[in-house]
Every structure is written in C-alpha cells, then in structure tokens.
Amino acid sequence: MLKHVSSLFILTLFISFVSIVQNSETDKLVAAMLGHTQIQDDLHELCDKIGGRVTGTEANTKAIEWGIKKFKDAGVGVKKEAFQMPSLWDEKSCTAEISGASNFSPRVVSRAFSIGTNSAGLEAELISVGYGTDNDFKNAGDKIKDKFVLITTDELTELGGLFKEYNDAHEIEGRAIAANVKGVIYMSSRPKKLLFRHLASRGYNNTLPLVVMARDDASRCIRILDKGGKLNLNLNIELTTGGSYTSYNVIGEIKGIEKPDEIVLIGAHLDSWGMGTGANDNGCNVSLVIDIARQMTLLGIRPKRTIRFALWNGEEQCICGSYAYTQQHEKELDKHIVIASIDIGSGKVTGFFTGHRPELEAETKKALETVTSLGPFENADVPIVGTDNYDFMMQGVPNLVGMQEGANYCSDYHCESDTYDKVNLQNLKINSAIVASTLLHFANLDKVTLKRQNRNEVQKMIEETKLEVPMKAFEYWEGWLDGTRGRKP
Ligand SMILES: [Zn+2]
The missing domain is CATH 3.40.630.10 (Zn peptidases)
Structure with missing residues (x-):
C-alpha cells in the first residue's frame, strides 16, 4: 500500500x-x-x-x-x-428498488448520457438475459419488450478485458434498442459493491436508461430469477442536463x-x-x-x-x-x-x-x-x-x-x-x-x-x-x- x-x-x-x-x-x-x-x-x-x-x-x-x-x-x-x-450531462442521484420475490435496494449508478427518469421512477419487470449475446437476445424474444434487461459480466482484471467491455456494450445496446427494452442494467464488472461509470456506447446520442448495478446485488437478482422468481425494478435517475x-x-x-x-x-x-x-x-x-x-x-x-x-x-x-x-x-x-x-x-x-x-x-x-x-x-x-x-x-x-x-x-x-x-x-x-x-x-x-x-x-x-x-x-x-x-x- x-x-x-x-x-x-x-x-x-x-x-x-x-x-x-x-x-x-x-x-x-x-x-x-x-x-x-x-x-x-x-x-x-x-x-x-x-x-x-x-x-x-x-x-x-x-x-x-x-x-x-x-x-x-x-x-x-x-x-x-x-x-x-x-451537451451537458451529470448525475445528481441514481437509486433502485427491487420488489417481487424479494425486496431490497441494490447499489446502482447511471452510465454517462443515460436517460433520466421522472421523480416517481421508472418501473418494469427485470429479466436476466445472460451476457446479452445475439443468441441471448434472440432466445428472450418478445418477452423483454418494455422490460429491464439484466446483463451478466465477467470481472475486469486486465486491459484486454476493458476493450472487450466497450465492444460488448456497443453490441448489447444495439440489440437492446432493437428489442425495445425499457432499459439496460449491467452487472458491475468490479468486485463486491464497487460501482464505476462508463459512457453509454452511443454517447450523447443514447436513448435508453442505462445503469450499472453492484456485482453482489446483480448476482442476487440473477439467483432469484434463475430459480423462477419474478422481480420488478424501480429505477430513479436524476440528472443535470443541458445543451x-x-x-x-x-x-x-x-x-x-x-x-x-x-x-x-x-x-x-x-x-x-x-x-x-x-x-x-x-x-x-x-x-x-x-x-x-x-x-x-x-x-x-x-x-x-x-x-x-x-x-x-x-x-x-x-x-x-x-x-x-x-x-x-x-x-x-x-x-x-x-x-x-x-x-x-x-x-x-x-x-x-x-x-x-x-x-x-x-x-x-x-x-x-x-x-x-x-x-x-x-x-x-x-x-x-x-x-x-x-x-x-x-x-x-x-x-x-x-x-x-x-x-x-x-x-x-x-x-x-x-x-x-x-x-x-x-x-x-x-x-x-x-x-x-x-x-x-x-x-x-x-x-x-x-x-x-x-x-x-x-x-x-x-x-x-x-x-x-x-x-x-x-x-x-x-x-x-x-x-x-x-x-x-
Ligand atoms: Zn483516461
């Protein structure tokens, strides 16, 4: 140290x-x-x-x-x-509530140039789509329309992984837009409760709510979803934005x-x-x-x-x-x-x-x-x-x-x-x-x-x-x- x-x-x-x-x-x-x-x-x-x-x-x-x-x-x-x-973008606050098969408040942070929500938040079912590959999205079909999709990630350990993370996000966000999802929730690629901020892959042209959820919290959601439990996510993102x-x-x-x-x-x-x-x-x-x-x-x-x-x-x-x-x-x-x-x-x-x-x-x-x-x-x-x-x-x-x-x-x-x-x-x-x-x-x-x-x-x-x-x-x-x-x- x-x-x-x-x-x-x-x-x-x-x-x-x-x-x-x-x-x-x-x-x-x-x-x-x-x-x-x-x-x-x-x-x-x-x-x-x-x-x-x-x-x-x-x-x-x-x-x-x-x-x-x-x-x-x-x-x-x-x-x-x-x-x-x-254009101006800065996050004032970003919070989330999980309800349904479990009730808790996962740690979240928006990706830069994410869309904000109104003060009541944006609520929809949360659906896990694995790593968000082309196949994952195809298998999910119509059921993810207007739902939040949760993306599994690997933990980031080396620079090569970082470039992969950028490339993957660009493809995932493309698929998410085509599938008309409500928003994309990425599992944090950092350990435990650590959060990070990346740019939305479409930068200031982004049109989706995009957040990163703490790895421990996202893993908990996925375990519940994998066992057939249903979860809702309420997402509240307050931003400072401008031209x-x-x-x-x-x-x-x-x-x-x-x-x-x-x-x-x-x-x-x-x-x-x-x-x-x-x-x-x-x-x-x-x-x-x-x-x-x-x-x-x-x-x-x-x-x-x-x-x-x-x-x-x-x-x-x-x-x-x-x-x-x-x-x-x-x-x-x-x-x-x-x-x-x-x-x-x-x-x-x-x-x-x-x-x-x-x-x-x-x-x-x-x-x-x-x-x-x-x-x-x-x-x-x-x-x-x-x-x-x-x-x-x-x-x-x-x-x-x-x-x-x-x-x-x-x-x-x-x-x-x-x-x-x-x-x-x-x-x-x-x-x-x-x-x-x-x-x-x-x-x-x-x-x-x-x-x-x-x-x-x-x-x-x-x-x-x-x-x-x-x-x-x-x-x-x-x-x-x-x-x-x-x-x-
Ligand atoms: Zn730098």
Missing part, C-alpha cells in the same frame, strides 16, 4: 543518476524528474482537494484554473483554449529556439468521471505533464523545437478537447512532429504504442535509449483508439500513447475507488523521467523524417490494422467516413 514515495527511494534513484556523468541536458532533466519535485503535492491538490472533475461542472472549472496557475507558477507560458462541448456549452483545454508551451514553428506535444486529460477523484485516470498524468514543463523551465532547457503541454478537457465524454485542438490548429498540424498521450494510470511505462508507423517506432526506440536504466522498453507498433491521440492519428500526425503496465488501473478504472492512494507514486516519478527524455529527444532531433500522413495513408493504416472495429465501438466510424473527424480528402 503505497502512500508516499519514500525519500530513500528518491535518493537511491537520484544517486544512481547523478553517478552517471551529467554531461547532457537529458541526463540533467532525468535526474531532476527523479529527484524531489512537486508532482505528489500537485496530485494531492487536484484529486483530494478539487476531486472528481466532470467536464461542465464547477469542479472542472476549478481544475482548469488550477492547471493555468500551475504552469504560470512554473514560469511556463500558458493559455486556455475554448471549445464547445455538445452545448463552452469548455477549455489548458495549453502550456516552451518555445523552441531553432524551429519554433515545429511542435512536439505531450497531453493528458484534466477531466474525469465524478465517482472517484480521477487519480489514476488521469490526475497522475496531468501532474506528470505539469512537472515535466516545470523541471524543463527550472533547468533553463530551451529545445530546438517548441514543446506544448496539453491538459485536455472533455476526454471522458467525447474526446472533445483534443478533437477541438486538431480543428483549431489545423493549419499547424503539418508542423506537429509528434504528439504523445499518457492515460493509462501509474503503471510503469514500458514503451509506447507507435500507431502502425515503423519509422516512428524506430525513432521512439532511439529516444528510449537515453533512459535504458529505467527500462526495459519495448514499443508496440499499433494504433490506439479511446484517448486523446485519436484525432491526431486520424489527421495523420505521428502519435504516441504511453504503454503502461496494468498495475491496479483496471480494478479502479472509472470507479469510485480511483483515489490518490491508488496511484503508484514511484512509477509516476519514473514515468515522468521516461516521458520527459522522450519528448526532449524529439524536440532536439537534428533532422525529422516523420511525415504527416494523407487521407489515403491513414485509410491504409485503418485497413491494415482492422481499426474499423474499435472505431465503430467508439462511434467514430461515421465521422471518419463523412470527413468531420479526420483528415479530409
């Missing part, structure tokens, strides 16, 4: 780096990142004091101002960039001295779901991005190219902040040498996802050679859908996503247990050094051979990696086809 980085640990790391002759800027930066910094205090302020930061809420606004102040205090140039969020509104990305910048118009960018999303305090997702990496900017400034590092530090907003709801950046900075995108996202908690960085671009993988490998003692490293040359690299990737910009050990990312992911004490602070320090040296490598390259891809090249990447499947699961496919989200022909 890690609560603080031991000073002995920092000292050991620090000495092992100081003992390497610090003859390069990279060595100095790495030593600074591994030494004592404010990264832990920043994480505490953002997560414990500001707390969960759903885009559009007061806490999110506080987080924006906090991020601006952090860059300013560090002497880093900063501005906030406005963009429009499509389009303005939100902000926070963009810090250290200007390059030789090629200031060429940009290397690192980003992490500032927003979170509101259940926990968004610590592993993604407060720890917001703190990491800020700390890299701070240490570079403290050391007086002036890279050849400009380095931008982005705290994205609206990521959880629609990846809207980074999308807006790619629209607002469209004319500059040819000059974005590489962008990186870091969004898989505080598991140790073991390399980068390099987006099916061998030339980028090769250069990233060289970048990681500057920190071999923090390895071993191995990149995975595959594209990633589901975080802030997405719109850059679709615009053909060379993009990296930090590849991280799962650690406890899955068990707390989007969960009420995603709090400060779950962050692995030792890894966070090491990760900050790895990411900082990688950024500096790209910002100081003598010659850049990485090129922005045209639409045909992006299309080829999509085909070669079968990216259509996750793009459809995240509802991005149409946007790519109609040119609203991605490189224009």
Whole structure:
C-alpha cells in the first residue's frame, strides 16, 4: 500500500543518476524528474482537494484554473483554449428498488448520457438475459419488450478485458434498442459493491436508461430469477442536463529556439468521471505533464523545437478537447512532429504504442535509449483508439500513447475507488523521467523524417490494422467516413 514515495527511494534513484556523468541536458532533466519535485503535492491538490472533475461542472472549472496557475507558477507560458462541448450531462442521484420475490435496494449508478427518469421512477419487470449475446437476445424474444434487461459480466482484471467491455456494450445496446427494452442494467464488472461509470456506447446520442448495478446485488437478482422468481425494478435517475456549452483545454508551451514553428506535444486529460477523484485516470498524468514543463523551465532547457503541454478537457465524454485542438490548429498540424498521450494510470511505462508507423517506432526506440536504466522498453507498433491521440492519428500526425503496465488501473478504472492512494507514486516519478527524455529527444532531433500522413495513408493504416472495429465501438466510424473527424480528402 503505497502512500508516499519514500525519500530513500528518491535518493537511491537520484544517486544512481547523478553517478552517471551529467554531461547532457537529458541526463540533467532525468535526474531532476527523479529527484524531489512537486508532482505528489500537485496530485494531492487536484484529486483530494478539487476531486472528481466532470467536464461542465464547477469542479472542472476549478481544475482548469488550477492547471493555468500551475504552469504560470512554473514560469511556463500558458493559455486556455475554448471549445464547445455538445451537451451537458451529470448525475445528481441514481437509486433502485427491487420488489417481487424479494425486496431490497441494490447499489446502482447511471452510465454517462443515460436517460433520466421522472421523480416517481421508472418501473418494469427485470429479466436476466445472460451476457446479452445475439443468441441471448434472440432466445428472450418478445418477452423483454418494455422490460429491464439484466446483463451478466465477467470481472475486469486486465486491459484486454476493458476493450472487450466497450465492444460488448456497443453490441448489447444495439440489440437492446432493437428489442425495445425499457432499459439496460449491467452487472458491475468490479468486485463486491464497487460501482464505476462508463459512457453509454452511443454517447450523447443514447436513448435508453442505462445503469450499472453492484456485482453482489446483480448476482442476487440473477439467483432469484434463475430459480423462477419474478422481480420488478424501480429505477430513479436524476440528472443535470443541458445543451452545448463552452469548455477549455489548458495549453502550456516552451518555445523552441531553432524551429519554433515545429511542435512536439505531450497531453493528458484534466477531466474525469465524478465517482472517484480521477487519480489514476488521469490526475497522475496531468501532474506528470505539469512537472515535466516545470523541471524543463527550472533547468533553463530551451529545445530546438517548441514543446506544448496539453491538459485536455472533455476526454471522458467525447474526446472533445483534443478533437477541438486538431480543428483549431489545423493549419499547424503539418508542423506537429509528434504528439504523445499518457492515460493509462501509474503503471510503469514500458514503451509506447507507435500507431502502425515503423519509422516512428524506430525513432521512439532511439529516444528510449537515453533512459535504458529505467527500462526495459519495448514499443508496440499499433494504433490506439479511446484517448486523446485519436484525432491526431486520424489527421495523420505521428502519435504516441504511453504503454503502461496494468498495475491496479483496471480494478479502479472509472470507479469510485480511483483515489490518490491508488496511484503508484514511484512509477509516476519514473514515468515522468521516461516521458520527459522522450519528448526532449524529439524536440532536439537534428533532422525529422516523420511525415504527416494523407487521407489515403491513414485509410491504409485503418485497413491494415482492422481499426474499423474499435472505431465503430467508439462511434467514430461515421465521422471518419463523412470527413468531420479526420483528415479530409
Ligand atoms: Zn483516461
């Protein structure tokens, strides 16, 4: 149970780096990142004091101002960039009552962009449809029309399971809409009574009440239903909803001295779901991005190219902040040498996802050679859908996503247990050094051979990696086809 980085640990790391002759800027930066910094205090302020930061809420606004102040205090140039969020959604309360063969109040939480109910709640019979496969829905036939369907899930233990969860939900919600059910109740994929919040698979176009029920409570319902008992569910979801509104990305910048118009960018999303305090997702990496900017400034590092530090907003709801950046900075995108996202908690960085671009993988490998003692490293040359690299990737910009050990990312992911004490602070320090040296490598390259891809090249990447499947699961496919989200022909 890690609560603080031991000073002995920092000292050991620090000495092992100081003992390497610090003859390069990279060595100095790495030593600074591994030494004592404010990264832990920043994480505490953002997560414990500001707390969960759903885009559009007061806490999110506080987080924006906090991020601006952090860059300013560090002497880093900063501005906030406005963009429009499509619609406001936040849960005020979500409760449920089971009646019939048993009477109890299961723990529930709505999925984001769930439809709300009136104050009397929405009542219907609860019917178990197994895992909600195509066969399960076919077998259920007409009897689930206007009923709540209860979906069994497996417990989430690794990242692969998370992507499966997203894919399955997209298909299940499609079947549920076709079957005219009253709403979908997912068994929580987290143990015991833990709840988490995921996005409705159709995002803000969702038309159904969707909730997650505590695993223990859902299992109890299923045992009763399997024995032939009948259950009714009364669901009461009170929401704050509204139309389009303005939100902000926070963009810090250290200007390059030789090629200031060429940009290397690192980003992490500032927003979170509101259940926990968004610590592993993604407060720890917001703190990491800020700390890299701070240490570079403290050391007086002036890279050849400009380095931008982005705290994205609206990521959880629609990846809207980074999308807006790619629209607002469209004319500059040819000059974005590489962008990186870091969004898989505080598991140790073991390399980068390099987006099916061998030339980028090769250069990233060289970048990681500057920190071999923090390895071993191995990149995975595959594209990633589901975080802030997405719109850059679709615009053909060379993009990296930090590849991280799962650690406890899955068990707390989007969960009420995603709090400060779950962050692995030792890894966070090491990760900050790895990411900082990688950024500096790209910002100081003598010659850049990485090129922005045209639409045909992006299309080829999509085909070669079968990216259509996750793009459809995240509802991005149409946007790519109609040119609203991605490189224009
Ligand atoms: Zn995230």
